[in-house]
Amino acid sequence: METVHRTCPLCEAVCGLKITLDDAGRVAEVRGDREDPFSKGFICPKGASLGHLDEDPDRLEAPLVRDGGGWREVSWEEAFAAVERGLSPIPGPSRAIYLGNPNAHTMAGSLYGAPLVRALGTRNVFSASTADQMPKHVSCGLMFGHPLSIPVPDLDRTDYLLMLGANPLESNGSLCTAPDFPGRLKALRGRGGRFVVVDPRRTRTASLADEHVFIRPGTDAYLLAGIAHTLFAEDLVTVTVPAAGLAEVAGALADFPPAACAQACGVDAEVIVRLARELASAPTAAVYGRIGTCTAEFGTLAQWLVDVINVLTGNLDRPGGVMFPRPATERPGRRRPYRTGRWHSRVRGLPEANGELPVATLADEIEGSGEGQVRALITVAGNPVLSAPNGTRLDRVLPGLEFMVSVDPYLNETTRHADVILPPPRILQSGHFDFALLGFAVRNYARYSPAALPLDGRPSEAEILARLAMIASGQGADAEPALLDELILDQMLRAAADSGAGTLPSHDPAELRGLLDGANGPELRLDAMLRLGPYGEWNGGNLSLPELLRHPHGLDLGPLEPRLPGLLSTASGLVELAPAAVLDDLVRLRAGLGRRAPEFVLIGRRHLRSNNSWLHNVGPLVGGSNRCTLQINPADVTRLGLGDKAVVRSAAGELAVPLEPTDSIMPGVVSLPHGWGHDGSAQAVAARNAGFSVNALTDETVVDPLSGNAVFNGVPVVIVCP
Secondary structure: OEEEEEEOOOOOOOOEEEEEEOOOOOEEEEEEOOOOOOOOOOOOHHHHOHHHHHOOOOOOOOOEEEEOOEEEEOOHHHHHHHHHHHHOOOOHHHEEEEEOHHHHHOHHHHHHHHHHHHHHOOOOEEEHHHHOOHHHHHHHHHHHOOOOOOOEEOOOOOOEEEEEOOOHHHHOOOOOEOOOHHHHHHHHHHOOOEEEEEOOEOOHHHHHOOEEEOOOOOOHHHHHHHHHHHHHHOOOOOOOOOEEOHHHHHHHOOOOOHHHHHHHHOOOHHHHHHHHHHHHHOOOOEEEEOHHHHOOOOHHHHHHHHHHHHHHOOOEOOOOOEEOOOOOOOOOOOOOOOOOOOOEOOOOOOEOEOOEOOHHHHHHHHHOOOOOOOOEEEEEOOOHHHHOOOHHHHHHHHHHOOEEEEEOOOOOOOHHHOOEEEOOOOHHHOOEOOOOHHHHEOOEEEOOEOOOOOOOOOOOHHHHHHHHHHHHOOOOOOOOOHHHHHHHHHHHHHHHHHHOOOOOOOOOHHHHHHOOOOOOHHHHHHHHHHHHOOOEOOOOOOEOHHHHHOOOOOEEEEOOOOOOOOOOOOOOOOEEOOOHHHHHHHHHHHHOOOOOOOOEEEEOOOOOOOOOOOOOOOHHHOEOOEOOOEEEOHHHHHHHOOOOEEEEEOOOOEEEEEEEEOOOEOOOEEEOOOOOOOOOOOOHHHHHOOOOOHHHOOOOOOEOOOOOOEOOOOEEEEEEOO
8 A cells, every 4th residue: 555645636625635545556545634734634525536536447548539430549649640630731720729627627737728729829719717717817807917816815814704606615615725615614603703695595605604695696796786885875995905996986886776786686775785884894804706706697797896895895905805825836927908809709709808719609610601710629628518608509510620639538528529539647647736726725835746656658648738739830740749848948947037036046047947856847847937936946935846845745835915016917006996898897787777587597506526527427426416406496396386397498498307496596596507418428427327418508699798708697597397
């Protein structure tokens, strides 16, 4: 038996794991790592089942190439040659790439996604971000100057937490990296703090709270506008950060008094006023809104209002409020104004945000003929047939591509349309560092997990993506992938040497390169980023890859600290409270004040033992509460005369689904979980528990206009007997 310590890669909580391997390299046991200073032994059912996922017999062990109507296993060299033959004749503007959610959970996905995009020479970049959190990126980009300058609630020190559209007892948190989120919420209440949840469902998180407030799905922006209006009306505003646009915000929100907002969102005006007063009077407070507020028609407005309220109550950049983490690999921020819409999609004219186009228009770009029509697609760790709005349409149009290659361990609902599938190695065969997630951590922390098992002759995920980049850039299937790492390292070290910042041991990039440690490209690049980062030994600290390796349980880098105004990269150098694009969109919000609500609206649902469509082939995680049912209020069942099933119809399609009556959901609201729909899957466990894809009902023509984010929350539906 051998014991290895590793960060769990299955959600955003970055929990430390203690894994016991047998002599054959199989996982014998997984426990929480009690010596991890951040997670302190916490583990959830997903982490405990890591071995089952890592050793899933349905994981592909060799590349597959389409051969007529079937598949043929080939060598890696043959697979890359097939990619070169299929991709090279297609020009950059007719190529597209889709990056799935797991890319944020792997070193390779974080380090090689951008180089691959550049090599493809295309603006047709799509990802799970526009089916999830893009409104937060856009609002923070406009307010603070950078889309990754996202403040997180200082959970361990706050006195009052208002949470909207989030269910961390099921999801473990999102854009708020906090292992043992439930324990942190209990600690908040235990020290006398107050915790309020706003949600159309009485979730497990809501049941833990001091107060649960039901809200009509998709209307969070109205509740938040009513709170902000009250802060101005009752002279409760206390701004403690350098900010511009306060008067403009006050004027723009004058048309959103609590009484009008109450009609729109279904929350009593008295409750709206009370929440505003509680936020203003609490010693410290934080407003946190997540996926339920993002995947809505006013997603960017809701996220903007979250941070406007944090500013107005004096809780931005303040211990116990919302604060900006300082991750160990942070690079200096940009000093040019953030903007979106630098280009637009070809068919629907939807604006770019963060270099991406909305996934809601991917099918349009494949199906719509003419110059620039997407003819080739690369998917990396993504299953958009299940995760994109109206995935049924995407399923129909993918066969029309001239060429498609997927980097994925499974033959799934999306990759079954590929011409070549390139499977990455097992989780335990890869090193792990959370580049993306530690930027949202509620405490500064770093941990590196080296590979626990050898690759046994297969390429790493980093090498797979690097070789794809080499092929896409015209260097051919035989080009050495390590050249890409050396090019990136040279650019990074030259920029550092030219800046003259830090305490570099040399200003010669070649000498700096010789000082780096690492067994492969990802480790070398991580070492450079750590040394150049805010705690790095080339920046006055002592952090490096060797230092992290000496601390296999991770390093506590301290509590969050105030960072303004130095973090800001807006043109003014101030927090921009009133971006023009946001104020313009308030016209749309104002127009909806008198709108009649649909009889029924559909929302999604999180499961503790699931993560999108990733984990439905893991036997121990399927069953129990992890079921694909339509939750509905019993009063609606009785009123409509429903039995144990119902037909749900929307503008996009219809499904006949089993019902789960529960008084935990508001009347007029139904909930179907995300990521299911595995009928006919090559994954045995998933096929036996197929469920239904909620994205057969979501409408790809409806997006949040500022971010292009898909609208999954508050979808109008009709419920009838089957």
